[in-house]
Amino acid sequence: VRKTQATVQVALALMADPQGQHWGYQLSKTSGLRSGVLYPIVHRMLDEGWLADGWEPSRSGRPPRRYYEITTDGLRELGALLARAENDVRFSALRRRFA
Amino acid sequence: VIKLLDHHPTLSTFVFVLMAFGFLPGFMLRIILLAAYRPDDPRRHELLGELYAMSRLARPLWVAQQCETALFEGRLADLVSSALRRRTRERKSVDLGRLTFLVVLRWIVVKLGAAFVFGTATILVLALIRSQANNVAGTILVYVALTAVTITLGILEGLLKANSPPSQQPVQRLTERSRSAASFVPRRTVERRRGGD
Numbered sequence: 001v002r003k004t005q006a007t008v009q010v011a012l013a014l015m016a017d018p019q020g021q022h023w024g025y026q027l028s029k030t031s032g033l034r035s036g037v038l039y040p041i042v043h044r045m046l047d048e049g050w051l052a053d054g055w056e057p058s059r060s061g062r063p064p065r066r067y068y069e070i071t072t073d074g075l076r077e078l079g080a081l082l083a084r085a086e087n088d089v090r091f092s093a094l095r096r097r098f099a
Numbered sequence: 100v101i102k103l104l105d106h107h108p109t110l111s112t113f114v115f116v117l118m119a120f121g122f123l124p125g126f127m128l129r130i131i132l133l134a135a136y137r138p139d140d141p142r143r144h145e146l147l148g149e150l151y152a153m154s155r156l157a158r159p160l161w162v163a164q165q166c167e168t169a170l171f172e173g174r175l176a177d178l179v180s181s182a183l184r185r186r187t188r189e190r191k192s193v194d195l196g197r198l199t200f201l202v203v204l205r206w207i208v209v210k211l212g213a214a215f216v217f218g219t220a221t222i223l224v225l226a227l228i229r230s231q232a233n234n235v236a237g238t239i240l241v242y243v244a245l246t247a248v249t250i251t252l253g254i255l256e257g258l259l260k261a262n263s264p265p266s267q268q269p270v271q272r273l274t275e276r277s278r279s280a281a282s283f284v285p286r287r288t289v290e291r292r293r294g295g296d
């Protein structure tokens with residue numbers, strides 16, 4: 001997974017709640033990314049084994065949502081990614097969100 | 100409510116809101132998902148699940164965003180890229196005769212268009228200046244002559260361009276530059292040589 005502005009934004013959104021479940025739309029809102037940018041990054045993280053996915057039980061006739069959880073590997077890798085990005089000048093615009 | 104519905108603008112607004120926030124987002128998203136993603140793609144179910152979890156106000160814009168995403172990803176993107184690849188392959192395999200013909204044809208079409216515009220403008224100007232019925236024949240004659248000259252010039256220009264290889268001049272310039280670069284000797288070296296002598 002390449003260290004880009006979008007990847008760091010997704011990592012920040014995921015690490016805001018490392019133990020919780022994340023949904024696509026919620027991630028899109030937290031990270032401020034369009035779904036066309038967000039989903040390819042999330043899928044790459046899934047392929048790398050940083051994230052695990054599942055489907056929530058359907059309730060009141062609504063189609064079930066897919067959720068993502070950070071794995072142990074993902075926790076380590078995402079943490080390392082954010083630590084590197086924090087000292088990188090390219091991501092100085094995101095500095096406020098690191099705090 | 101009946102009074103409100105009787106009022107025409109209110110009824111149309113009501114129908115619009117019903118369509119924009121109730122019916123269309125789900126309908127459009129289903130069409131997009133069917134067209135853009137393969138049946139085994141988990142995003143087909145994922146996006147549908149996300150749609151019904153968000154507020155109704157956010158739905159139309161979000162669906163429009165999915166439309167844009169589908170154009171650059173999924174099956175539609177595959178179709179577009181394969182079509183573009185096929186077109187590039189066809190372009191590469193085109194022979195010189197056909198290329199010349201196409202260039203000439205394009206020039207004829209362009210010049211015909213220019214002649215039409217130019218001729219029409221001339222007619223209008225002449226008609227405005229003279230404003231006489233008996234001058235219509237003369238005006239049309241001028242129009243035809245101008246058209247003929249423009250078309251002939253266009254064909255000649257097209258033929259000349261088609262017969263001359265376009266990459267010849269830059270290659271020559273490049274060769275000259277590389278020759279001068281090869282024969283270039285730094286001033287320090289020249290001075291050293293002179294000093295050595």
